Structures are given as structure tokens and as C-alpha cells.
Amino acid sequence: MSALNELYKEIERCQDCELAKHRIRVVPGEGPERADLFFIGEAPGWHEDQQGRPFVGPAGKFLEELLASIGLRREKVYIANVIKCRPVGNRDPLPKEIEACRKWLERQIEIVQPKMIITLGRYSAARYFPNESISKLHGKARKRGDIVYYPMYHPAAALHQGSLRKTIQADMLKIPEILAQAENLVQAQTEPQQLSLF
Ligand code: URA
Numbered sequence: 001m002s003a004l005n006e007l008y009k010e011i012e013r014c015q016d017c018e019l020a021k022h023r024i025r026v027v028p029g030e031g032p033e034r035a036d037l038f039f040i041g042e043a044p045g046w047h048e049d050q051q052g053r054p055f056v057g058p059a060g061k062f063l064e065e066l067l068a069s070i071g072l073r074r075e076k077v078y079i080a081n082v083i084k085c086r087p088v089g090n091r092d093p094l095p096k097e098i099e100a101c102r103k104w105l106e107r108q109i110e111i112v113q114p115k116m117i118i119t120l121g122r123y124s125a126a127r128y129f130p131n132e133s134i135s136k137l138h139g140k141a142r143k144r145g146d147i148v149y150y151p152m153y154h155p156a157a158a159l160h161q162g163s164l165r166k167t168i169q170a171d172m173l174k175i176p177e178i179l180a181q182a183e184n185l186v187q188a189q190t191e192p193q194q195l196s197l198f
Contacts, residue, residue, distance in 0.1 A: 003111045004033055007104070011084055017100040019085035025052035029080030029108055036179060037077040038114035039063070040105065040124040042154060043093050049086035054079045059156035063120075066155065066172040078112045080105060082123050093123060102127075115182050117147055118175070121154030139171040141178045148182040150175065 001009075011028040014020060027044035030053055047057035055063050055074075064074055083093045083101040105127075109117070119125040122134045128149050129137055137151040150171075158168040 002033055004108070007107055007111065011104050014084070014104070017085075017097045019083065019087060019097055022088050023085040024049045026084050027052055027054050027081060027086070028084055028104070029054055029078065031074075031078030031080075031112070032076070033111065035076070035078040035112050036115045037072075037118060037175070038109060038112055038116070039077060039079045039118045039120060040127070041079070041081045041120045042123045043081050043083045043090075044086040045090055046086070048081075054081055055155075058159060059154070062155040062159050066169065069169065069172055070176050078108070078114060080108055082127060098123070098127075115146075115148065116141075116175070116179055117149050119149065119151045121157065125151040138167065139174065141174075141182075143182070148178060150178060 008028045012026045014026070025048075027048045031038075041055060041059075044054065045057055045059070047060070048054055054060070063079075067074055067077065082105065083097050084104055087093055087097070117128070119128065125132070125134050125137050128144075129151065134151060134153060138153055139151075141148050141150045143149075152171045153164050153168045155168065158164040
């Protein structure tokens with residue numbers, strides 16, 4: 001069994017927070033065992049909880065459109081969430097739920113070894129850039145170690161607000177160039193470094 005499939009089996013058994021009691025399906029994430037791009041959303045919604053797959057509702061449809069704008073299908077990238085079970089009534093995830101789920105995302109990233117982590121929305125941005133607002137962070141790439149972090153607005157927010165929609169579309173279009181640039185910057189950075197190009 002592949003390392004990811006073994007990990008999914010562990011995640012499916014997880015009872016480390018209250019959300020486990022209410023889920024229909026765990027939504028570990030999906031994608032290739034190795035992928036350059038690793039997208040992190042917030043939490044499963046109703047559709048995801050039903051199907052056990054991330055981003056399969058309206059926000060997922062928009063994410064697929066955004067990926068198509070840079071010539072990618074969703075199967076080519078890794079897609080996960082900060083938490084793996086749906087919060088009841090789609091409420092915001094609680095800090096203790098995010099903390100309980102942290103280990104799973106870390107292990108996914110270790111296995112997939114992405115070159116670029118794209119955070120979608122403020123909960124996943126906060127994992128890497130606590131205390132910074134998404135309105136300042138979005139669309140700017142920063143390198144830590146060998147990974148480039150690139151915050152974007154959440155597709156669900158952008159779906160409902162015309163101005164954010166254009167911003168998220170523009171931010172997505174920058175990804176191929178940032179990825180190309182990331183490959184040139186092989187030296188690990190000890191401090192977060194904003195890439196001068198963007
Ligand atoms: N929103 C998310 O953040 N994740 C999903 O999987 C679906 C919607």
C-alpha cells in the first residue's frame with residue numbers, strides 16, 4: 001500500500017476531536033503521491049462530508065476552473081484541508097480542532113514533498129503566517145526552507161464577491177511563473193523571504 005493510502009487509513013480512524021462524532025466521511029485529501037503544487041483549504045463542507053473528497057462542491061468547481069486557467073487538472077495537484085472532518089453546520093474550525101488535525105497535514109506534506117504550498121483562505125494562511133491578514137498576504141510568494149508558500153483567497157469567498165473573484169483569478173495566473181522561479185531558488189532560507197519578483 002502506498003504511503004498516502006496508509007496515512008488515509010490512519011486518518012479515517014482518527015477520534016482526536018469532537019468532529020469525529022458528527023462526520024459522515026473523513027476527508028483526508030487527494031492527489032498524486034508526489035506533486036509540485038499542494039493546495040490547502042479550510043474544512044470539508046456538506047458535499048465533501050458526503051463524498052469523502054475535498055473541494056467537490058461549488059467552491060471545488062471554481063477551484064477546478066482556476067486550475068484550468070493555468071493548464072492544470074485537479075488530478076495533477078494535491079488538495080487537502082486544514083481539518084479533515086466537517087464542522088457541524090459549517091461553522092469555523094476551532095483552534096483545538098485545528099491543533100488536533102495538524103499532524104495529518106504535516107505528514108501529507110512530508111510524503112508529497114511539494115515545491116509550493118498554496119493556502120486558500122485565512123485558516124490555512126494562518127498556519128504559516130499567523131497575525132497577518134489575508135488581504136495583505138494574498139498573491140505574494142515567500143520561501144521557507146525548500147518550499148514556497150503562496151496565500152490566496154478562498155474560492156468560496158471569491159465566488160460570492162465580484163472583486164475577490166478577479167483577484168483570485170489574477171493570483172492563480174502567477175503560479176506557473178512563481179513555480180519556475182522557485183526551482184531556481186534552491187538555497188534554503190532561514191527567514192521567510194519575499195520573492196522580489198512578485
Ligand atoms: N472548502 C474548503 O475549504 N474545503 C473543501 O474541501 C471544500 C470547501
